[in-house]
Amino acid sequence: VHTRDQSKEAPTLTSCFHFLNLTSRSFAAVIQELNSDMLVPIALFYLVLRGLDTIEDDMTIDADTKEPLLRDFYKNMRTEGWTFNGNGPMEKDRELLIHFDVVVAELQKLKKGYYDIIEDITIKMGNGMADYALGAEHKDGIETIAQYEEYCHYVAGLVGEGLTRLFVEGNYANPALMDRMELTESMGQFLQKTNIVRDVHEDFLDKRRFWPKAIWSKYVDKWEDIFEPKNRTLALQCSSEMVLNALKHADECLFYMAGIREQSVFNFVAIPQSMAIATLELVFQNPKIFDSHIKITKGDACQLMIESTQNLRVVCDTFRRYARRIAKKNDPRDPHYLEISSACGKIEQFIETLFPSQ
Numbered sequence: 001v002h003t004r005d006q007s008k009e010a011p012t013l014t015s016c017f018h019f020l021n022l023t024s025r026s027f028a029a030v031i032q033e034l035n036s037d038m039l040v041p042i043a044l045f046y047l048v049l050r051g052l053d054t055i056e057d058d059m060t061i062d063a064d065t066k067e068p069l070l071r072d073f074y075k076n077m078r079t080e081g082w083t084f085n086g087n088g089p090m091e092k093d094r095e096l097l098i099h100f101d102v103v104v105a106e107l108q109k110l111k112k113g114y115y116d117i118i119e120d121i122t123i124k125m126g127n128g129m130a131d132y133a134l135g136a137e138h139k140d141g142i143e144t145i146a147q148y149e150e151y152c153h154y155v156a157g158l159v160g161e162g163l164t165r166l167f168v169e170g171n172y173a174n175p176a177l178m179d180r181m182e183l184t185e186s187m188g189q190f191l192q193k194t195n196i197v198r199d200v201h202e203d204f205l206d207k208r209r210f211w212p213k214a215i216w217s218k219y220v221d222k223w224e225d226i227f228e229p230k231n232r233t234l235a236l237q238c239s240s241e242m243v244l245n246a247l248k249h250a251d252e253c254l255f256y257m258a259g260i261r262e263q264s265v266f267n268f269v270a271i272p273q274s275m276a277i278a279t280l281e282l283v284f285q286n287p288k289i290f291d292s293h294i295k296i297t298k299g300d301a302c303q304l305m306i307e308s309t310q311n312l313r314v315v316c317d318t319f320r321r322y323a324r325r326i327a328k329k330n331d332p333r334d335p336h337y338l339e340i341s342s343a344c345g346k347i348e349q350f351i352e353t354l355f356p357s358q
């Protein structure tokens with residue numbers, strides 16, 4: 001933690017960092033290495049969205065209660081002293097909502113330009129989550145690939161949009177990125193889709209499904225059947241199609257990262273992307289995803305951290321290494337063998353255009 005001066009920090013800001021560390025996800029560490037200008041806006045952005053996502057994920061809140069909580073969540077950002085008084089089971093991130101008043105206090109101190117970006121994204125994400133969690137048109141869950149990508153847009157593409165606007169506002173990224181929003185979108189889609197493939201079993205236990213019916217219905221008749229040990233071959237073919245769908249964003253992620261102008265921001269965007277391609281390689285052709293929660297090893301995570309905190313060239317080497325491992329694991333009997341093979345080839349080719357060898 002380099003950029004915080006705890007001796008000068010307001011107690012409410014110290015509390016915000018306490019809750020950031022409590023959520024204890026990989027983002028907490030990388031956020032705290034951000035430069036001193038981006039650190040607080042992005043930490044608060046994270047806490048606001050983490051609060052919103054805690055409500056979205058809470059399956060003990062019934063639909064009629066949840067809908068206005070999601071749609072109106074942005075209003076809490078302006079409500080001095082606001083805290084959440086739910087009475088459901090006390091899960092880890094509930095602690096943040098119960099003490100949300102410290103986040104509200106710090107949000108009020110932000111530069112208007114930064115606050116407005118966070119508010120705009122919170123409004124759009126809350127409405128998108130409400131449409132998917134509760135909307136009549138989504139009562140059977142995610143059906144088409146277009147719906148799958150729209151959901152990923154709401155929960156991750158929009159995060160990317162907000163972050164890119166913050167980076168450009170602070171002059172830490174090339175403003176040209178604002179005219180190439182499809183690159184930003186790929187950054188979010190790549191992370192979210194990888195998370196959705198990896199978490200398939202955990203989400204099933206929570207009675208949630210994010211894999212689109214348009215894909216899984218080609219392999220099984222009922223969603224539950226994907227977890228049946230007797231259907232492992234079909235389930236793996238289905239997961240290959242999901243991995244292929246995610247892998248298509250990899251080249252645009254590398255291109256986006258070429259637009260970052262400052263080292264701490266580069267590290268912040270590159271670390272999750274490298275972890276994502278390593279996670280895609282881990283889940284690819286891996287039957288364990290259907291009965292357990294798998295994660296890349298601590299050792300691999302350490303190596304990825306080192307490789308993602310240098311420059312784009314090193315990150316490209318990482319992407320190429322994992323693209324090759326995926327190609328190596330690819331099974332000629334898989335219905336998407338050729339497409340997966342060409343997606344891996346395309347990543348390698350794209351890297352070759354960025355950094356020609358010899």
Ligand code: PS7
Pocket residue numbers: 025027042045046049050053155156157159160161163164184187188191192195199268269272
């Ligand atoms: C503001 C840093 C860098 C251009 C809380 C970062 C859940 C995968 O599903 O809890 O609970 O298992 O591990 C982060 C683009 C978003 C997308 C999104 C806010 C990158 C609420 C992250 C993160 C855009 C909705 C992981 C997408 O959560 O997953 C800040 C550029 C939050 C980013 C959710 C998921 C993040 C996610 P789950 P996690």
Ligand code: MN
Pocket residue numbers: 053056057
């Ligand atoms: Mn969620």
Ligand code: MN
Pocket residue numbers: 053057
């Ligand atoms: Mn979540």
Ligand code: MN
Pocket residue numbers: 195196199
């Ligand atoms: Mn998940």
Ligand code: MN
Pocket residue numbers: 199202
């Ligand atoms: Mn998980």
Ligand code: MN
Pocket residue numbers: 199
């Ligand atoms: Mn999770």
